[in-house]
Amino acid sequence: MERVSTFEMFIFIEGLWLCESSASTTVNIYDPCDAAAQNTFWDSLLSVKNVSNKVWILAGDFNVIRFSHERKGCVTRNTGTNAFNNFTEKDELPEVRLFGKRFTWFGSAGKMSKLHTFLVFEKWFQDQSDFVEICV
Numbered sequence: 001m002e003r004v005s006t007f008e009m010f011i012f013i014e015g016l017w018l019c020e021s022s023a024s025t026t027v028n029i030y031d032p033c034d035a036a037a038q039n040t041f042w043d044s045l046l047s048v049k050n051v052s053n054k055v056w057i058l059a060g061d062f063n064v065i066r067f068s069h070e071r072k073g074c075v076t077r078n079t080g081t082n083a084f085n086n087f088t089e090k091d092e093l094p095e096v097r098l099f100g101k102r103f104t105w106f107g108s109a110g111k112m113s114k115l116h117t118f119l120v121f122e123k124w125f126q127d128q129s130d131f132v133e134i135c136v
Contacts (some may be wrong), residue, residue, distance in 0.1 A: 029060030058119040070114035092122035
């Protein structure tokens with residue numbers, strides 16, 4: 001581990017991926033709930049990423065879903081969903097599939113959502129040919 005930096009909504013952990021001796025940055029995220037604040041957050045996060053030559057892994061609570069089937073008993077806001085999907089597609093951030101429970105957040109009256117997500121910059125999959133895409 002080279003450096004750990006903490007900010008209001010995320011923690012950076014920079015270091016060396018030992019299996020391949022490649023530089024990487026893992027970012028643990030707690031995203032705001034407000035759609036406008038999320039867009040500002042994503043833009044600021046990517047501005048930091050764009051000055052780095054390391055592969056990034058983003059993981060955490062993004063407080064938004066990507067698809068309507070990731071929510072049950074809750075109102076789906078397409079604005080946030082569309083903006084998040086644009087963020088992931090524009091910046092080549094494929095989602096690592098999660099196995100196990102379908103939802104990661106449970107509220108009252110049977111409300112459920114999949115808010116926790118792992119995103120890995122496309123370059124990671126190109127550089128790590130033997131990377132297994134499974135998270136539990």
